[in-house]
Amino acid sequence: MYRRMLKQLLFFVGVLLPFNLSAQDYVWTGAAGSNDFFDEANWRNPVSDDNPVSGAIEPGVSIDLSLILKDTPQTVVANGDISLGSGSLSVEGASLSGTAFSDGDLSILAEGYVSLSGATPLGATVEIDFQSGLGWVKLPEISPADVLNNHLASFLISGTAAVYHDNIRIDNYYESGALVRPNLSSAAPMIVFDEPELQGNNAQVEVDKVHSASSIPEDLNNAIASFELKRGYMATLAINEDGTGLSKVYIASEEDLLVENLPLNLSEKISFIRVVPWNWVAKKGIGGNVTGLNETWHYKWGNNGVSTIERENVPMAWGKGGADDASDIELYKGKYKTPHVLAFNESDNCDDQSGQWGDLCNTDVAVATYENLMKTGLRLVSPSCRENAPFGWLKEFYDKATAQNIRIDVIGVHWYDWGSNPKNSPNADPQQVFNRFKNYLQRVYDLYQLPIWITEFNANPNRTTAVNKAFMELALPYLESLDYVERYAWYQPNSDVADYYDGSGNYTDVGLVYKNQKSTPSVSDASISVSSNLDGALNRDPLTVFEDYFETYTDGQNLGSFYTVWEGPANAVDASITNDSGSAYEGTKFGKSNNNREDFNLRKTFELEAGKTYVWKLATKMTDGAKHVMKVLPDDSYPTLECFNRDWEEHSVEFTVKEGSVSVTLSLYRWPTKNLYFDNFVLKEKETDTSFEDNIRWNECNFRVYPNPVVEKLNLQSDCEAPQNNRIDIVNINGEKVLEFMDYEAMDVSSLTSGLYFLIMGNQTVKFLKR
Numbered sequence: 001m002y003r004r005m006l007k008q009l010l011f012f013v014g015v016l017l018p019f020n021l022s023a024q025d026y027v028w029t030g031a032a033g034s035n036d037f038f039d040e041a042n043w044r045n046p047v048s049d050d051n052p053v054s055g056a057i058e059p060g061v062s063i064d065l066s067l068i069l070k071d072t073p074q075t076v077v078a079n080g081d082i083s084l085g086s087g088s089l090s091v092e093g094a095s096l097s098g099t100a101f102s103d104g105d106l107s108i109l110a111e112g113y114v115s116l117s118g119a120t121p122l123g124a125t126v127e128i129d130f131q132s133g134l135g136w137v138k139l140p141e142i143s144p145a146d147v148l149n150n151h152l153a154s155f156l157i158s159g160t161a162a163v164y165h166d167n168i169r170i171d172n173y174y175e176s177g178a179l180v181r182p183n184l185s186s187a188a189p190m191i192v193f194d195e196p197e198l199q200g201n202n203a204q205v206e207v208d209k210v211h212s213a214s215s216i217p218e219d220l221n222n223a224i225a226s227f228e229l230k231r232g233y234m235a236t237l238a239i240n241e242d243g244t245g246l247s248k249v250y251i252a253s254e255e256d257l258l259v260e261n262l263p264l265n266l267s268e269k270i271s272f273i274r275v276v277p278w279n280w281v282a283k284k285g286i287g288g289n290v291t292g293l294n295e296t297w298h299y300k301w302g303n304n305g306v307s308t309i310e311r312e313n314v315p316m317a318w319g320k321g322g323a324d325d326a327s328d329i330e331l332y333k334g335k336y337k338t339p340h341v342l343a344f345n346e347s348d349n350c351d352d353q354s355g356q357w358g359d360l361c362n363t364d365v366a367v368a369t370y371e372n373l374m375k376t377g378l379r380l381v382s383p384s385c386r387e388n389a390p391f392g393w394l395k396e397f398y399d400k401a402t403a404q405n406i407r408i409d410v411i412g413v414h415w416y417d418w419g420s421n422p423k424n425s426p427n428a429d430p431q432q433v434f435n436r437f438k439n440y441l442q443r444v445y446d447l448y449q450l451p452i453w454i455t456e457f458n459a460n461p462n463r464t465t466a467v468n469k470a471f472m473e474l475a476l477p478y479l480e481s482l483d484y485v486e487r488y489a490w491y492q493p494n495s496d497v498a499d500y501y502d503g504s505g506n507y508t509d510v511g512l513v514y515k516n517q518k519s520t521p522s523v524s525d526a527s528i529s530v531s532s533n534l535d536g537a538l539n540r541d542p543l544t545v546f547e548d549y550f551e552t553y554t555d556g557q558n559l560g561s562f563y564t565v566w567e568g569p570a571n572a573v574d575a576s577i578t579n580d581s582g583s584a585y586e587g588t589k590f591g592k593s594n595n596n597r598e599d600f601n602l603r604k605t606f607e608l609e610a611g612k613t614y615v616w617k618l619a620t621k622m623t624d625g626a627k628h629v630m631k632v633l634p635d636d637s638y639p640t641l642e643c644f645n646r647d648w649e650e651h652s653v654e655f656t657v658k659e660g661s662v663s664v665t666l667s668l669y670r671w672p673t674k675n676l677y678f679d680n681f682v683l684k685e686k687e688t689d690t691s692f693e694d695n696i697r698w699n700e701c702n703f704r705v706y707p708n709p710v711v712e713k714l715n716l717q718s719d720c721e722a723p724q725n726n727r728i729d730i731v732n733i734n735g736e737k738v739l740e741f742m743d744y745e746a747m748d749v750s751s752l753t754s755g756l757y758f759l760i761m762g763n764q765t766v767k768f769l770k771r
Contacts, residue, residue, distance in 0.1 A: 024087075025066045026052055028076065028094075037078035037098065043067065060102070063087045069094045069112075081118070091135075101126045108135040111230065117141060122151050129156040130168075133187025133207075134230055140177035144170045144309045147178045157182055170309060171337065172296045175282040175519045181232065185209070189230040189252075190275050192216075194223040194268075197260045207233065210333070210377060211273040212241040224270040229257040231527070234339045236377040238272040239265075243375040246405050246537060249530040253278055257527035261737055263538035274377025279312050279337050282519035283480060285489040287456060290500055293515045297487065297522075299455065301345055303328070307337035314381075316342035319354035320365070323372045332376040341373050342412060342455065344383040348393035363393065367400045374407060379530065384412030384455040387419070390444045398448065398533060408533045410486065411448050414456040415440060422460035430470035433459050437475060445484045447553070450531060454479070454488040461493035468498035469510050476517045486522045490514055535733045539758060541765060543685040545606060545614065550589045550679060551756070551769070555579035559591060559602070566602055575602065575678075585619040585648045585679035586708055587769050593676040600676060601669040606683065608664050613656045613686040616666050619679045621648045628670035634663070648679075654686065705759060709769035712750040714759075729760045 025045060032041035038059055040052040057063050059080025064087045069076060071093040078096065082089070084104020091112035098116055102123035108114065110132040116122070119141045128137060137155075139147065147170050155162035162168040169183040188204035195201075203218035205211055213221050229235050229252040238247035246265050250257055261267070281296040288300060297312040299305065303322050305313035315332055317323040323343070332341050346353035347360045355361030360369065366383065373380055385394050390413060401408055416422070417433055437457075444452060459471035472490065479488050492499045492510075500511035507515065540547065553559075559566050559575045575593045584590045593600040608614060622628050625646035632638035632655050641653050657664060666683065670676045706715055716728075730739035730749065733756055741747045749757075752770045759766050 024064075025068065027068045028070065028072055030072065030074070035074050035077050037076050037082070037096065038080065063104070069096060092132075101128075105129070107131055108137070110134055113231070114138065115140070122154055126154050127156065128154055129159060130182045131158055133182050133184035134189060136179055136181040136232060138173060138177070138179050140173055142178060143176060144172060144178040147180060148309050155180060157184070164309075165336065169277060169337075171277070171279050172310075172312060173280045174521050175284075175294065175296060177280075179232075179280060181277075189233040190227060190235055190273070192220055192224045192227045192270075192273070194220055194225055196225045196267075198226050198228060198258065200225070205235075205273055205275055207275050207277065209274070210243075212243075213271050216271070216273060221271055223268055225262055225267050226258075226260050227262075229259075229275070229527075231256050232278055233275050234278050234379065235273065235275045236379070237262075237266060237270050238374065238377075239269045241271040243272045243274070243377050244371055244406070245374075246534060247272070247374065247407050248532065248534070248538060249379050249407075249409055250528070251278060251523060251525070251530060252527045253280065253523060253525060255526040257529075259529065259736065261731070265538050265540065265542065272377070276339055276378070277337070278339060281312050281487075281522050283485065283487050283522050284476075284514075284517060284519035285314075285487050287489045287491060290492070293500060293511065294517075294519070296519070299342055299489070303331055307335070312337050314338055314340050314342055316345065317370075317373060318345050319347070320344075320358035320360045320369050323369050324358075329372060329375045332373070332378065338378075340379045340381060340410075341376055342381045342384065342453075343370050343373060346385050346414065347383045348385040348389040361393075363396045363400055366397055367404065367406060370397075370401065371404070371406045379409045380407060381410040381412045381453055382408045384414055384453070387413065387415045387417075387440065389413075390447060395447070402533045402537070405534060405537060408450065409530055410451045410453050411444060412453045412455050413441075413444060414491075415454065416456075416458060416460045416491075418460070422462040426463050426467070428459070428463055428467055430459065430467050430474060433463075433467070433471050434474040434478075437471075438478065441482070441485065446555075448533075450533065451484055451486045453486055456489065456491040458491050458493070458498050461495055461497055463497070465497050465508070465510060469513060472498075472510060472513050476513070480517070480520050483524075529736065531733075539731070539733060541684070543687060545608070545683040545685060546604065547680075547682045547684075549587055549767075550577055550591055550681075551587050553577040553589060555589070566604060575600065575676075583677075585621075585650075587679075588709060590677055590679035593670070593678075601667060602678070603665055603667045604681070604683075605663060605665040608657045608662055610657050610659045610662050613654065614664075615684055615686050616653045616655070617650060617680065617682045617684070618668065619648055619650045620668070621645055621677045622670065623674040623676075626670065626674045628668065628676050631667045631669065633665040633667055638664070648677075650680070705766050705768050709771045710749060711771050712748065714747045714749050714768065715745055727761075731758045731760055733757075 026043040027046055028042060029044045030042050032039045038057050040054060040057050043052055052065060060083055062083050062085025064085040066087055067089045069091045075095040075097050078098035081100045081102045082098055083102045088105040090107040090109060091114060092109035093111045095113040100116055100118035100121045103125045106128045108130050112135040115138040117140055121139050148164055152162055155168060157167045164170060167183055169181050171179045173179040187207045189207055190205035191202050192205060193200050193202045201218060203220050229250055231252045231254055234251045236247060236249050239245045248266060284295050286293060286295045286298040295311060297314060299314040299316050301316055302318050303315040307313040315335055322328055344354045344360060347355045347366050349355040350361035359365045398408060415437060417436055420436060459468040479485050498510050499508055500514060502508050556576055575591045577589050578592050579589050618630060620628060620643055625644050628643050630641040630651055630653050632653060638655050639653050641651055643651055668678060728741040729737050732738050749770055754770055757768055757770055759768060
């Protein structure tokens with residue numbers, strides 16, 4: 001009896017104190033062991049300790065009770081219409097999935113989330129009152145325009161009439177739905193903590209404001225170690241107070257995102273935070289002012305577009321003038337319903353488009369201008385360039401941006417099949433055109449490993465409408481099936497070939513195919529720590545100056561084309577990437593020189609700090625054990641290491657930078673016409689307390705991890721007896737701990753997805769690849 005009384009008292013104090021309860025008030029308990037809204041056994045009156053009478057809570061029947069759904073971890077499901085009658089329902093800290101509300105009063109308090117899947121989800125007399133800035137009503141089967149035109153009067157904000165764009169948002173919910181929620185500047189969808197695992201001092205971060213340096217609440221500038229982001233929002237975190245530098249984007253789309261450990265080089269270094277509302281669009285979009293094709297987003301090759309009730313506008317910094325001063329940044333920050341910015345349009349073209357103005361086709365100028373877009377706190381799409389640019393100009397842009405810690409979240413591309421001589425093949429086989437398109441997209445993704453937006457594409461304006469239509473019928477379903485393609489927009493030439501509309505404004509056959517293509521979510525993850533080109537740098541040892549394990553290059557790619565990364569006299573960088581896990585030193589890829597070049601010389605120049613000591617490490621092997629040399633320049637006062645190994649061997653060269661020679665070049669070369677293989681190029685500042693070893697030094701024990709890559713069981717091999725009871729953490733590239741072990745033998749990593757991971761013991765880290 002006492003236990004029951006205590007339970008009732010705790011329930012009253014902890015859950016029901018905010019409510020003035022009566023005999024008609026029933027609180028969700030889930031006591032029936034199900035999540036069925038219409039099961040009376042799941043509701044209880046805490047005053048009388050009774051359940052509602054049988055039949056009191058049924059689909060389509062007036063309930064006439066006051067129901068309270070609060071702090072329930074499991075989504076409550078109502079399979080049928082909820083008719084509250086003269087009763088009411090309040091939802092707080094809980095999720096309800098139902099078909100429709102036909103009448104009655106619904107109150108949505110903090111973190112109350114309601115989804116109604118019916119084609120007629122809201123009755124004429126329903127009243128929905130949002131009493132907090134965090135919460136939503138999701139309506140997957142009716143459009144945003146339908147909500148605005150026919151249901152806006154059903155919504156209140158703390159008892160005040162809802163006004164679209166003022167105190168209420170009506171966002172897209174993928175292809176045909178809407179999501180309604182408050183639009184309050186006081187909403188705080190993010191909680192930041194100064195200790196890992198959501199511990200320590202914390203602060204609430206309000207929406208749609210730039211919080212930087214001293215304006216980060218509760219004096220947490222350069223102190224944040226973990227955070228929670230509420231569903232429906234995107235957050236950008238950066239180490240520089242203007243949003244530049246090492247940074248990362250996080251999206252909590254349909255569920256809260258908990259980041260218990262920030263990446264190594266963000267943790268306790270955050271000086272910029274911006275949280276913006278997320279918008280749920282489908283993949284299919286439009287370039288220009290065309291409408292009527294069931295698209296949920298568009299762009300206008302400029303930054304003067306606006307989002308409408310039915311579709312999101314993505315602003316584009318078309319050229320240098322769109323991103324070179326503070327007013328541009330303020331313009332993008334002020335945009336409504338857009339979490340992204342598109343960078344330049346064909347800036348790789350020095351003779352046309354944006355590349356012809358302001359020297360923007362110079363990648364140094366383009367990178368410096370693009371960096372300004374980081375100040376928006378939005379997710380950034382790379383310049384969208386001509387179809388060969390990803391393997392030339394854009395790769396140079398990407399490499400320079402990465403070296404300067406300038407973030408790229410998405411790769412933008414154009415494709416018109418120009419490489420197939422379309423002017424002379426107007427009746428090309430659509431299947432062959434499609435095959436080239438598929439191969440192209442895969443090559444781009446393999447090279448960058450980032451999401452792709454195709455902002456212009458078709459089978460080519462020189463080809464017939466029939467060819468373009470057949471190509472579209474093959475391409476669109478394929479794009480919808482690809483996880484790595486987030487968005488696409490067909491380009492209509494406006495030339496009576498492959499256009500959406502004819503001269504009378506009627507749909508063409510091409511237009512009907514595009515209009516009728518069902519489109520899937522652009523970002524389907526419920527929550528995601530967004531990948532970018534900076535992922536490696538975010539988790540890199542702070543002492544590491546540069547590292548390249550050659551895993552991100554395309555198989556067969558010649559390193560000489562990456563002239564922004566690798567240097568060599570007279571184009572002597574003649575080496576290709578080989579994908580052969582059985583032959584690599586570690587991982588799956590490595591470099592191999594062209595044995596027809598006698599002057600092979602792979603170089604990389606760094607600006608280093610005078611007086612500091614550095615260690616250059618490189619794994620090599622040489623056919624027949626012929627001589628090859630690791631040389632530190634600028635002169636002979638720096639060390640040279642001659643190597644003669646025929647099997648893989650890791651070499652190390654230590655040097656101290658002299659005063660007046662901070663520009664230091666590391667050079668690998670060989671004379672004979674033999675194949676030189678190389679892998680794991682690392683330059684690191686020498687640690688002051690320990691020697692620089694790739695193998696992990698744990699107390700006085702040296703370890704190596706094997707097999708690497710690993711499929712199932714990962715092992716550590718030691719040259720001495722290892723200490724016991726030492727925790728081993730496995731961390732992904734986003735800095736999130738995914739596994740933990742106390743035994744360092746036969747660690748089961750089979751549950752991990754393929755990719756790069758970090759094994760951490762104390763302050764020591766080693767990388768491994770999971771297949």
